[in-house]
Amino acid sequence: MSGINSKWIYLFVLSLIWGSSFILIKKSLLGLTPYQLGALRIIITGLFLFAMGFKTIRTIKSSDWKWLVISGVLGSFIPAFFFAIAETEIDSAVVSILNSLVPLNTILLGFAVFKIASTKRQVLGVVIGFIGTAILIFRGADLNPGQNYFYAVFVILSTLMYAANVNIIKKYLQHVKPLTIATGNFVGIFIPAIVVLLFTDFFSERTYSHPDFKMSMAYITILSFFGTALAKIVFNKLVHISTPVFASSVTYIMPIVALMWGFLDGESFGWIQGMSSIIILFGVYLSHKKKPKNVQKH
Template structure:
């Protein structure tokens, strides 16, 4: 199999995995609370990464640990809870489209905090992306009056944290392998996740045998294994055999998968929201397009 065929295969599989993660969160929330979902996702992913990458953390130097910690908090820990909280009120498909704001937020954070220069085209792409976001949220609130679309703010906040994480890794952790960074992240955040899970009363015996909880745990495990651990390995391979620009194009395909799952699950979606989604994706494209 040629590398060109492989890279398209990786792109398809990653889009399928990450595009499906939003419906998995939605289904898991039937049996667990948002805080339980965030904590369990962190714990399961930590256990998976520890089995293959724990020895690699010995290569993390003392100076890098503070950046590994910040990367874990901003890139994994807090967003896991923010997405879970958001999906208690808004549809999974909308959550996936809002997640596409990450490249735009990366441009903004890189410029504002890390003094990374931005072009006029990138600035225009950012503005366009946020116009599309506003349209998407306003129309979503109109289409689903029983849902609180202010919860979309949790996802926007999560995308800002993802943007900080990307810039931290680019500037301070480039000398470490991706698996080492990921494992180090979860070494830092697994204990807080266990503490949060304990205080949610998850371990009460009356809850552990509930059928909905068992199904929820299955969804969380699938989300953790495929959506986090396996996807990281595939994404690293995609970057190795292609270019960062090609690899980032997974952002454009993910919402298609998520929208399909949302439609099959009975979620409403209007033509105006489809138009707003295209505006967001166009903004992402302009903000990341090479000159």
């Protein structure tokens, strides 16, 4: 298999995995509360990552642990709960589109907080992306009056935390291997997730007797293994055989996969929402489009 063909296969597989994670969250919520789902997602993913990367923990320097814990909280712990809370009120397809704001917010936070320079094209992409987001939210509220689109705030806050996490890794953990970062992240958030689970009624008879409990546990296990642990390995491989710019293009395809799942699950999606989704993705495209190199005159 040539490198050109294989990178497209990895991109497709990763898009399918991450794009399917939103419908898996929705299905997991049938028999679990958002807090149970978030805690279980962290615990199960942590177990998978410990099995794969526990030996790498010894290579972590003491000075890196602070940033690994902060990275874990912002990049995994809080969003795991926020996405679950959001999907109790908003369709999974809409959540997936809002999630595509991560690259835009990465640029915004990189400039505002981490003093990473941005181009005019990137700033324009951020503005266009937020216009599309506003249209998506307000139109969604009209199209689905039974849904509380205030819960979109949980997704937007999560994208800001994801963006902060990317900048933290870039600035403070660039020298640490990806699997080591992921494993270190979950070392820091594994015990807190167990504590959260203990304060829910997960271990009660009422939870176990719920008719959707077993299927929800199956969905959350699939989500944890494929949507988090395996996806990290696939993404790292994709970066290795291609470029970070090519790998980041997974952001464009994920919402398409999520929209297909949402449509098959009977979610409502109007043409204005479709147009606003295109606006968001166009903003993401502008923010990642390489500036053409200047041709030197001789």
